[in-house]
Amino acid sequence: MTGVISASGSRIGWADLPAKVCAAVEDIVGGEVCEAVSQPGGFSPGSADRVRTTNGRRAFVKAVSPAQNAESPDLHRREARITGTLPPTAPAPRLLGTFEHDGWVVLVLEDVEGRHPRTPWExxxxxxxxxxxxxxxxxxxxxxxxxxxxxxxxxxxxxxxxxxxxxxxxxxxxxxxxxxxxxxxxxxxxxxxxxxxxxxxxxxxxxxxxxxxxxxxxxxxxxxxxxxxxxxxxxxxxxxxxxxxxxxxxxxxxxxxxxxxxxxxxxxxxxxxxxxxxxxxxxxxxxxxxxxxxxxxxxxxxxxxxxxxxxxxxx
The missing domain is CATH 3.90.1200.10 (Aminoglycoside phosphotransferase (APH), C-terminal lobe)
Known part of the structure; x- marks a missing residue:
C-alpha cells in the first residue's frame, strides 16, 4: 500500500539536550557518549537516540520536556514505571535508569539491535x-x-x-x-x-x-x-x-x-x-x-x- 503517512513526530536529538542531562545519562550508561543516532518512527517530539560510549557501552535514550509537548513528560514517567516493572523475560527492553532534571524526564533503556517490521507486512x-x-x-x-x-x-x-x-x-x-x-x-x-x-x-x-x-x-x-x-x-x-x-x-x-x-x-x-x-x-x-x-x-x-x-x- 502506498501513500500512508508515516508514524513519526518531529524529534529533537542528543545534541539538543542540556549538558547536565547528558552527563547524568553517561553516569547511568557508564561512559562518555561519543556517538548518538536519532531513531525515526513513533509519535513523540522528544529525543530517541541510540548512544555509544567511548568504552563501547550502548543504550537507548529518551528525553523530553514540556517545551516540546506539555503532555509528553507524564507519558515518559508512565513508561518508566511500566517498563521497570515488566517481567525480566518479557519481550521488551530493560530499563537501565530514569531521572528528572529541570523539567526534563529521561529514560535510559537497553539498546536493542533490530529493525521495524517491513510494511506492507510479511x-x-x-x-x-x-x-x-x-x-x-x-x-x-x-x-x-x-x-x-x-x-x-x-x-x-x-x-x-x-x-x-x-x-x-x-x-x-x-x-x-x-x-x-x-x-x-x-x-x-x-x-x-x-x-x-x-x-x-x-x-x-x-x-x-x-x-x-x-x-x-x-x-x-x-x-x-x-x-x-x-x-x-x-x-x-x-x-x-x-x-x-x-x-x-x-x-x-x-x-x-x-x-x-x-x-x-x-x-x-x-x-x-x-x-x-x-x-x-x-x-x-x-x-x-x-x-x-x-x-x-x-x-x-x-x-x-x-x-x-x-x-x-x-x-
Missing amino acids: IGELTAVLDALDDLARQATPTPLPELASTAAQLADDFDGWRRLAADTPDDLDAWAVDQLDDLQRWAARGLAALTGDTLVHLDVRADNLLLRPDGGVSIVDWPWAATGPRWLDALSVLVNVHLYGGVDVEAILAARDTTATADPGDLTGVLVGLTGFFLDYARRPSPPGLPTLRGFQRAQGESTLRWVRARMRE
Whole structure:
C-alpha cells in the first residue's frame, strides 16, 4: 500500500539536550557518549537516540520536556514505571535508569539491535510478532501492575467518538458510516464492555513500536499507554496496523491464532468499531505541538479500519 503517512513526530536529538542531562545519562550508561543516532518512527517530539560510549557501552535514550509537548513528560514517567516493572523475560527492553532534571524526564533503556517490521507486512514477520505478544500475555497474566487502569476506563472517552461524530458530522465522513451512525455507536459500546481481563496489554502495538532482532526474536517498545485488559487486545491492535499497510489477510490471521480465534467475534468487531470512531474523531482535531503527522496518520487508520468494519458488519 502506498501513500500512508508515516508514524513519526518531529524529534529533537542528543545534541539538543542540556549538558547536565547528558552527563547524568553517561553516569547511568557508564561512559562518555561519543556517538548518538536519532531513531525515526513513533509519535513523540522528544529525543530517541541510540548512544555509544567511548568504552563501547550502548543504550537507548529518551528525553523530553514540556517545551516540546506539555503532555509528553507524564507519558515518559508512565513508561518508566511500566517498563521497570515488566517481567525480566518479557519481550521488551530493560530499563537501565530514569531521572528528572529541570523539567526534563529521561529514560535510559537497553539498546536493542533490530529493525521495524517491513510494511506492507510479511507473514513470517507478523507470525514472529504475534508469537511475542502471546508470550507477553502468558507472562503478564495476571498483570504485574494491578494498579493500572483497565482498558475500558482508559478508552471510554475514545470509544465515544461515534457519538461526537453523530452530533457534529463532518462533510467528508464516509456515506455508509453516516447511514450507520446509530448502529456504530451501539457496536462501540459493545466493544468497550468487552475490554475486560487481567492481562497487562501494551495497547499501542504498531510496526514502529516493534523491533525484529537478528536472532529472530521481537522486542516491544514504547509502553506509556499500557493498561489491564483482554489478552487478545494487543493482537487485534497490531492487525489494525497490518490492515492499514496491507500484505497479509487479517481475517485469516484472526481465525488462525488461538488468542483471537477463541474471542467472541462480536466483541472483536465492537472494539474495531470503537477504535475507528476514535481515529476519525481525533483526526479532525488540531495537531498537538511537535506532532505534525499524527492527525494524518489517525485519519489513514480510521479510513482503513472503517473498510474492515464495514466488511465484518456485512457478513
